[in-house]
Amino acid sequence: MPKTAAIVIIGNEILSGKVKDENSHFLARELRALGVALKEVRVIPDDLRVIAGVVAESSRRFDFVFTSGGIGPTHDDITMKGIADGFGLGTVTNEKLRELIERRCGHEPSDVVLRMAELPEGAEMMEIEGMSFPPVRVRNVFIFPGIPELLRKKFTAIREMFRCEPFALRCLYVNEEECFIAGALDQVAREFREVEIGSYPKMNETDYKVLVTMESRDPGRLESAFNKLLGLIPREIIVRTA
């Protein structure tokens, strides 16, 4: 059974344009490679009520939810509390995490720093060998830090648990404007509902004008659809296929 996912990026710094979100593109590529259908990305502010509402809604609608950001030691790191609120859960101090924090921040960290050890009730710190601060899971929500290097390392450590039926992909590069192939694409899209067809005009490519992608979980239907399209498009405008 194909799985669906949503990404929730938490952070005022993304919304105010100070930091460019790199995590959603990384996760989108990873999820695609794993066969998981990403259905939504949402970037939201450091606001308890918004985090609670969006994470709980995403958890209901999709199989997996991946959050990024808001789990550090400062006043604006409120992701754990927001997720707990969204599920109607309290928070409890994770003793392992508390020890880690004390080791790193000295023996008398301030209250706001110790809040970093408070996880939603029932949260699981995933077991990963050699990783002192692994990803935290609450129900179908997987909680990651916003720092891209850390998110990549942590996601990579658990990625295989999400693998499901893969997507097959074919590409067609065309040296003509979109409107000249739109009729053919429409015809194939109507006949092959289970094949997803994308058409992407490029302004900065020298040897083609439009990239057409076709994808399906059914490789046989994909080949039929791709061959049908090749038969409908004038040979002289096809630059190459892949």
Added chain:
Amino acid sequence: MPKTAAIVIIGNEILSGKVKDENSHFLARELRALGVALKEVRVIPDDLRVIAGVVAESSRRFDFVFTSGGIGPTHDDITMKGIADGFGLGTVTNEKLRELIERRCGHEPSDVVLRMAELPEGAEMMEIEGMSFPPVRVRNVFIFPGIPELLRKKFTAIREMFRCEPFALRCLYVNEEECFIAGALDQVAREFREVEIGSYPKMNETDYKVLVTMESRDPGRLESAFNKLLGLIPREIIVRTA
């Protein structure tokens, strides 16, 4: 009165990781410079019901909505119909647009191409000198293409209409882990509710470990908050201010 905004990025190619969204970061920076508070970015698929639901909801919740993607001539370009559905509006052929399409695509474009000239009832093609295909506006929703070069050009042409009270910004670069300044940040955040304080650890900077940003629409309060923070943090870990 400060204005709020949401960005809705429409496109399977972003969700499947084939294309990296560049538009939301560009718009986030522009909106911040204009004084508009961006409250949400949502990336959603080429799906009529999803587009209708998300755009209508965003239109109710925020002052401005900016959409990107899904307005070309192919089968997957369904943004206009989605927005019309979301507002309970029909679509009507825009004759000016139809002429443009016929000029560009030859005199007998296929039906799917001509659909590109169908705009939601009451949609306004904004008047911009020298621009043959200007942004389209429906109520408080501003509709842009997904191609970054075109979106930038079109947004830049109308950006001044969104300008409102600006944000003032101060920065502090610190050469110590976040947990050592978290208490001070928390104290200032509690005292200066109207100042937004961000704390961003960096892993790849050589001369500092954390960037602290403080922002407010009230420059006087911002200076007070910034000076308060400087007084609470040990001088020797401050690398520089800006």
